[in-house]
């Protein structure tokens with residue numbers, strides 16, 4: 404009886420250790436050290452504003468860049484223009500419609516090495532119920548113990564139905580989504 | 592001063608008016624400041640709309656125009672002697688000079704405070720959609736709040752000083768009935 408209990412306890416400990424190892428390997432994006440922003444142009448003035456909340460995973464192995472995968476979810480309601488009335492506007496139906504579409508997402512489908520520090524990821528970009536295949540070049544940067552993935556993805560507002568057309572002569576169609584994503588180091 | 596025979600010689604000469612350039616700059620800047628003030632007060636109370644954004648940009652462009660015109664005007668002022676003031680008590684002459692000094696300062700400080708505020712709030716200035724101006728400060732929400740207040744307060748001070756300036760000019764024209772107005776309104780009879 405006693406022996407069986409101990410055995411079970413040992414198995415449980417082992418199981419927990421194994422699970423925590425998997426979790427550590429899969430710690431995901433280190434939010435405080437990562438950044439995703441969108442830069443739009445209003446009357447030729449470039450304005451950059453951050454998304455405060457996002458999550459996801461990037462798996463990249465230098466010995467097999469083509470096997471890299473990325474999966475990112477951004478909370479559209481976390482876009483911060485630095486002013487409450489503009490933040491309320493961008494969450495409305497004509498723009499992000501954050502009530503109906505709280506997340507914008509990217510799911511990679513393939514990757515291709517360009518150089519030892521650069522690779523290209525192709526995948527689906529989902530915004531506001533629409534999906535488009537995009538390819539984005541990613542630069543690999545050392546970030547302390549971890550690795551950072553940097554890049555810029557141009558997005559057409561029209562392609563995803565973002566924005567009331569009455570704004571079109573004030574705000575350009577193209578918005579540049581910049582990202583600096585750091586994987587949480589497995590030792591944490 | 593005016594009892595000085597040399598001074599009266601100058602007044603009797605061509606020096607009864609400001610130069611055409613000085614007069615032109617005075618009225619152009621005055622008009623642009625009024626436009627900037629009216630835009631500043633109305634745009635801040637508008638609901639979010641494309642028109643609001645447009646007026647914000649026009650406000651900044653008008654303000655930046657005031658800034659470089661004021662710089663030009665100060666340069667002109669220090670290189671061209673203005674006509675002597677009409678005869679008046681010393682305290683009035685001193686008050687007039689002080690008020691003019693404050694006006695020159697505000698013509699520079701008001702647009703510069705707006706420029707700093709705009710940059711701190713995360714908005715670079717692209718003058719007339721053509722010329723990107725350098726950022727005076729980096730984006731910083733706390734700094735933006737401070738400079739928004741400075742810009743707003745300076746705007747109020749500017750209005751007060753302009754009204755005093757205007758009242759003094761009207762006093763010269765209608766109570767003293769002297770030649771002060773004619774110095775800056777060359778085409779008056």
Ligand code: HEM
Nearest residue numbers: 624627628631632651654655657701702705706709743746
């Ligand atoms: C002669 C020049 C200028 C005058 C007389 C002026 C005056 C004003 C006034 C009266 C306000 C309203 C303040 C309030 O009630 O909050 C205002 C707001 C503002 N001004 Fe100016 N301004 C001038 C130049 C500039 C310049 C050059 C810029 C930027 C480059 C600028 C940027 C702004 C901004 C962004 C606001 C909005 C503040 C807010 O959102 O609360 N201004 N200005």
